[in-house]
Amino acid sequence: MEQNIQVEVTDREGVMHQLEVPVDMGLNMMEVCKSYGLPVEGTCGGMALCASCHMYVLSDHNLPEPSEDEENMLDQAFFVKANSRLGCQIRIKPDLDGLSVQLAPVGAE
Amino acid sequence: MIQTDIIIIGAGPVGLFTVFEAGLLKLRCHLIDVLGQPGGQLTEIYPKKPIYDIPGYPSILAGDLVKNLMEQIAPFKPGFTLGERAEKLEKTGEKEYTVTTHRGTRISAPVVAIAGGLGCFEPRKPPIENIEAFEDKGVDYIIKDPEKYRGKKVLVAGGGDSALDWSIILADIAKEVTLIHRRTSFRGALDSVEKVMDLARNNKINLITEAQAVGLNGNGVLKEVIIEQDGKSPVAYEADHFIPLFGLAPKLGPIGDWGLEIENNAIKVDTYDYSTNLPGIYAIGDINTYPGKLKLILCGFHEGTLMVQSAFKYIYPDQKLSFKYTTVAGVNGFE
Numbered sequence: 001m002e003q004n005i006q007v008e009v010t011d012r013e014g015v016m017h018q019l020e021v022p023v024d025m026g027l028n029m030m031e032v033c034k035s036y037g038l039p040v041e042g043t044c045g046g047m048a049l050c051a052s053c054h055m056y057v058l059s060d061h062n063l064p065e066p067s068e069d070e071e072n073m074l075d076q077a078f079f080v081k082a083n084s085r086l087g088c089q090i091r092i093k094p095d096l097d098g099l100s101v102q103l104a105p106v107g108a109e
Numbered sequence: 110m111i112q113t114d115i116i117i118i119g120a121g122p123v124g125l126f127t128v129f130e131a132g133l134l135k136l137r138c139h140l141i142d143v144l145g146q147p148g149g150q151l152t153e154i155y156p157k158k159p160i161y162d163i164p165g166y167p168s169i170l171a172g173d174l175v176k177n178l179m180e181q182i183a184p185f186k187p188g189f190t191l192g193e194r195a196e197k198l199e200k201t202g203e204k205e206y207t208v209t210t211h212r213g214t215r216i217s218a219p220v221v222a223i224a225g226g227l228g229c230f231e232p233r234k235p236p237i238e239n240i241e242a243f244e245d246k247g248v249d250y251i252i253k254d255p256e257k258y259r260g261k262k263v264l265v266a267g268g269g270d271s272a273l274d275w276s277i278i279l280a281d282i283a284k285e286v287t288l289i290h291r292r293t294s295f296r297g298a299l300d301s302v303e304k305v306m307d308l309a310r311n312n313k314i315n316l317i318t319e320a321q322a323v324g325l326n327g328n329g330v331l332k333e334v335i336i337e338q339d340g341k342s343p344v345a346y347e348a349d350h351f352i353p354l355f356g357l358a359p360k361l362g363p364i365g366d367w368g369l370e371i372e373n374n375a376i377k378v379d380t381y382d383y384s385t386n387l388p389g390i391y392a393i394g395d396i397n398t399y400p401g402k403l404k405l406i407l408c409g410f411h412e413g414t415l416m417v418q419s420a421f422k423y424i425y426p427d428q429k430l431s432f433k434y435t436t437v438a439g440v441n442g443f444e
Contacts, residue, residue, distance in 0.1 A: 043227060043359065045404070049154050050358065072296045075268040076355040078236045080291050080321070082339075107236035109358065 005097035010058070011038055012103050023094050029055065029087035029101060040103065046088035051077035053087035054104035061099050063090060079108040111188060111216040113139040115420055116208050117224055118195045118364070121149025123394030123409030124224035125178040131417045132185030133435065136424070137443065139188035139216050141195045141208065143229045143362075148175035150226055153357065162407060174406075184442025190214050194229055198367045198390075204424070206389060220389050220420040223369075223376060224413070225396040227359030235266070235353045237325055247331025248351050258283045262347055264334050266322050267354035268292060273301040275354065280313045287315040287346060289322060289336055325351065364396075372398055382419030383412045389423055391416045 007029070009017045021032050030053035033040040041052035048069040054077050057063065063085065066074070070089045074080050084104065090096075115131050117124045120142035128138045146152055148171075156172035163169055169177075193210035201207040204219040232250035234240060240248055252258075255278055263283040265276050268290040274297075276288045288305065295302045309316040317336060323343055324335030334351050337343040361374050370377040370386045375398035378384060383391050393416050394409035402408075421430050 044154065047155065047158065068296070071292070072269070075291060075296065076233060078233075078321075078355075105236075109233075 003094075005092070005094060005099075007032065007092075007096065007098070008059075008100040009033060009036075009038060009055075010100070010102040012105060021092050023092055025092075027092045029053070029090040029092070029099075031088070032092065033087060033103070038103070040087060041109070042088065043109075044088075048073050048086055048089055051086060051109040054079075054108045055085060055087045055101045056081055056104060057083045057085055057090075057099070057101055059098060059100040061096055063096075077104075077108055079104050110207075111139055111190075111214070113137050113188060113216065113218045114424065115139075115220045115222055115417070116141065116206070116216050116218045117187075117222045118142075118208070119149060119224035119226055119394070119396070120144070120147040120189065120191065121224060121226045121394065122151055122174060122178055122406050123226075123413050124149070124222070125175070125182055126410050127222060127224060127393065127413035127417060128182040128185050128187045129178075130414045131420070132182065132442065133433075133438075133440070134417055134421045134430065136417060136421060137187075138185070139190065139218070141190045141193060141210060141214075141216065143192070143194040145192040147179060147189065147191070148172070151175050153230060160406065162405065164407060184440055186443045190216065194362065196363050204389060219424045220391070222413070222416060222420070223364060223385075223390065223392040223396055224394045224409070225361075225364055225392075226394060228364070228374075228396070229360055229362035230357035231360050231362070233353075233355035233358045235322060235355065237322060239325055243325050243327060243331045243351070246329065247327060247349060248325070248353070250353060252352060255279060255282050258350055260284050261349040263287070263350045263352060264289065264322070264346060264348040265352045265354060266290070267356075268295050268297070269354065269356065270297040270301060271356075272354040273297045273305050275352065276314055277301065277304050277308065280308050285315065286313070287317060287348070289317040289320045291319065291321055293318045322351065322353070375402075383416040384419060389420075391420065 004020045030042045043052045044050040114136040115138045117140045120140040131138050151171035159168045193212045196211045197209040199207045206221050207217045209215050259282050262285045264287045266289045279286045308314040320338040323337045326333040333345040334348045335343045376392035378392050378397045380399045393412040395404045
């Protein structure tokens with residue numbers, strides 16, 4: 001079995017959460033946040049069709065470029081920055097060990 | 110006043126299928142939906158996406174599932190009030206509720222089934238601090254009559270079809286049209302994108318990309334929109350109207366104030382019959398919550414099916430309900 005990775009999520013109050021995440025469950029960052037009870041709605045269930053899992057990537061991990069669907073959705077979101085991503089489109093893989101993200105503010109969806 | 114047996118709030122897949130199950134028990138339904146067409150999220154958000162977990166369909170497009178459901182419930186002649194939001198719920202009799210929509214349509218029935226999914230789809234509002242103060246005083250989220258903008262300075266924000274299409278239309282009507290978008294590229298139909306680029310080249314549209322509106326100024330009515338372009342300091346643009354077009358997002362809406370027990374934006378129900386804390390009011394599909402809840406269309410179908418059995422017993426406590434398979438009894442629609 002592959003080893004778990006560690007990711008770091010800063011919530012909207014600025015509190016940092018260290019999360020241990022399995023890499024063999026096909027999870028994405030929206031699901032990871034939800035499963036740890038962090039305030040991420042994931043309204044559309046991970047189809048890149050809402051922006052309720054809007055987050056900023058703080059670490060310099062090499063993530064795959066956002067798909068056209070994700071970019072389209074980010075066009076409808078607010079407080080969008082250069083490092084904005086939809087958590088549901090960040091797939092957990094071994095090379096994301098140490099990933100650090102911050103939840104976008106309320107109203108950013 | 111419309112009279113029916115079950116008022117169904119929400120014309121998504123679960124609300125639609127509930128008409129069928131109610132019809133088998135000779136109960137008539139009337140559906141209300143804030144959207145202009147039936148299907149809910151399936152029609153509004155992902156009509157072209159395949160769904161793989163509808164029993165009996167290895168794959169079906171969301172739009173086709175809605176089409177099929179409409180065909181399946183047609184014999185039971187449901188009533189529809191579309192494009193109206195269920196605003197008010199009143200107890201108007203011992204076993205009668207009246208629901209009033211935001212347009213004033215009134216519907217009465219002994220039973221109300223809330224199949225509201227994620228809630229009402231409402232325009233996404235940019236998080237500009239004082240935006241609500243300027244609503245209808247220069248800020249519009251929906252364009253009803255483009256003539257309103259004749260001779261005015263209009264600022265449209267957004268990067269999708271509606272932002273593009275309205276900018277093109279308003280270019281001929283308004284005194285000045287500015288389109289702002291957070292990226293340099295636009296999604297939306299290629300044809301519309303080209304047209305906007307053309308209009309921008311000919312100075313018919315003022316195009317500002319990699320930018321967002323961050324503030325509004327005015328004095329009772331809108332006067333200026335503050336725009337921040339990436340890496341630059343904010344600039345104030347004169348505008349009579351600011352039209353942010355960022356699509357629709359679901360909100361629980363008025364249902365949240367009806368005295369129902371709410372938990373995490375969902376209505377708490379008893380899994381025995383999906384009844385809420387108010388007698389005669391049920392909640393089915395994505396809008397309800399209970400231990401083990403899964404937001405799946407197929408679970409909503411099940412919930413609606415059990416719910417109408419309970420609704421029948423609530424409406425006709427003295428009548429016996431004998432369950433018949435459709436294969437045995439067929440589907441006998443209403444005249």
